[in-house]
Amino acid sequence: MKALVLNDLHKFSLGEVEKPQIAHPGDAIIRMTLTTICGSDLHLIHGHIPSTPGYVLGHEFVGVVEAVGSDVKDFKPGDRVTGPAAPYCGQCENCQAGHVAHCTRGGILGSGIEAGDLSGTQSEYIRIPYADVNLVPIPDDLTDEQVLFVGDILSTGYTAVINAELRAGDSLVVYGAGPVGLCAVVAAKLFSPGQIILVDLDPFRLEMGRKLGATHIIRADQEDVLNVIGQLTNNKGADAAIEAVGLPSTFQQAVRCVGIGGRVSVVGIFAENVEVPFPEIFLKNLKIEMGLGDLRHMKRLIRMIETGQIDLTPLITHRMKLNDIQRGYEIFENRTEPVIKIAVTP
Numbered sequence: 526m527k528a529l530v531l532n533d534l535h536k537f538s539l540g541e542v543e544k545p546q547i548a549h550p551g552d553a554i555i556r557m558t559l560t561t562i563c564g565s566d567l568h569l570i571h572g573h574i575p576s577t578p579g580y581v582l583g584h585e586f587v588g589v590v591e592a593v594g595s596d597v598k599d600f601k602p603g604d605r606v607t608g609p610a611a612p613y614c615g616q617c618e619n620c621q622a623g624h625v626a627h628c629t630r631g632g633i634l635g636s637g638i639e640a641g642d643l644s645g646t647q648s649e650y651i652r653i654p655y656a657d658v659n660l661v662p663i664p665d666d667l668t669d670e671q672v673l674f675v676g677d678i679l680s681t682g683y684t685a686v687i688n689a690e691l692r693a694g695d696s697l698v699v700y701g702a703g704p705v706g707l708c709a710v711v712a713a714k715l716f717s718p719g720q721i722i723l724v725d726l727d728p729f730r731l732e733m734g735r736k737l738g739a740t741h742i743i744r745a746d747q748e749d750v751l752n753v754i755g756q757l758t759n760n761k762g763a764d765a766a767i768e769a770v771g772l773p774s775t776f777q778q779a780v781r782c783v784g785i786g787g788r789v790s791v792v793g794i795f796a797e798n799v800e801v802p803f804p805e806i807f808l809k810n811l812k813i814e815m816g817l818g819d820l821r822h823m824k825r826l827i828r829m830i831e832t833g834q835i836d837l838t839p840l841i842t843h844r845m846k847l848n849d850i851q852r853g854y855e856i857f858e859n860r861t862e863p864v865i866k867i868a869v870t871p
């Protein structure tokens with residue numbers, strides 16, 4: 526089958542690989558109908574997330590069940606499904622404690638042997654382990670594009686908002702208008718905050734954030750961000766902040782921009798250590814939550830897509846074939862044209 530393979534650090538190409546087979550009785554083989562490119566793919570390609578090259582990239586998928594192992598009870602060939610970027614067993618100690626991103630038997634699709642050796646979704650077929658635990662059926666009235674982001678960036682954005690303990694009327698600052706930050710804006714709206722203040726450098730992404738529900742946008746390269754947030758919150762500071770960038774400066778600003786008792790929720794992926802403004806965190810009685818997104822909300826999120834409370838289709842700025850995916854990477858990484866997410870069909 527056709528697949529995008531990471532051959533070496535910084536090097537990837539479309540090639541022929543073996544089609545995945547049922548390896549365990551709980552497995553399902555999925556024929557891909559839609560996938561996409563994620564910022565994490567770039568981190569893997571460039572070694573910011575360490576991995577041993579020689580595997581198929583991609584971890585977001587929508588598809589049709591092609592075959593199931595003998596233990597799979599809830600799915601049959603022909604079912605339309607999606608699933609989490611990081612499949613988990615549901616049984617191990619970490620899963621039972623609710624930390625499914627740290628499943629000792631699971632892994633992350635398309636992230637190499639270090640992450641469970643699960644082949645990626647930028648291909649024609651994938652194998653999903655523990656299919657009954659991980660696969661989520663797609664209601665007939667929803668399109669592939671409507672549910673494409675549920676298993677990764679939407680789950681992460683929703684986790685960010687839950688961790689921010691957002692309440693009706695709150696003022697929320699979101700640092701980062703990339704795909705995860707924009708998903709956080711959409712998820713935040715579900716909790717009826719008074720203000721969603723979105724901060725980024727990219728005017729196209731900020732405008733997208735406004736369309737998706739941000740009440741205020743701040744261009745960090747042109748405005749004094751903390752000053753503007755101060756004005757918008759009557760100098761009280763925000764009630765909560767979400768960091769969806771992964772840089773020391775945005776983390777420090779997220780701490781600074783919230784008021785007494787504020788919550789700071791971090792979902793950005795950090796490649797370096799951060800100097801933490803400890804006295805300020807202590808003296809303002811702040812609460813800081815962080816960590817990998819919780820992938821157990823998928824069914825709830827799909828219900829909200831069905832009821833019209835969530836629509837992420839505006840994030841899809843490009844559509845292309847798997848054959849053209851290398852051009853897609855070029856656009857996605859270098860932003861040679863305004864881009865947020867690229868939907869890829871086999």
Ligand SMILES: [Zn+2]
Pocket residue numbers: 563564565566584610677678
């Ligand atoms: Zn991702």
Ligand SMILES: [Zn+2]
Pocket residue numbers: 613614615616617618619620621627628629630631
């Ligand atoms: Zn587990």
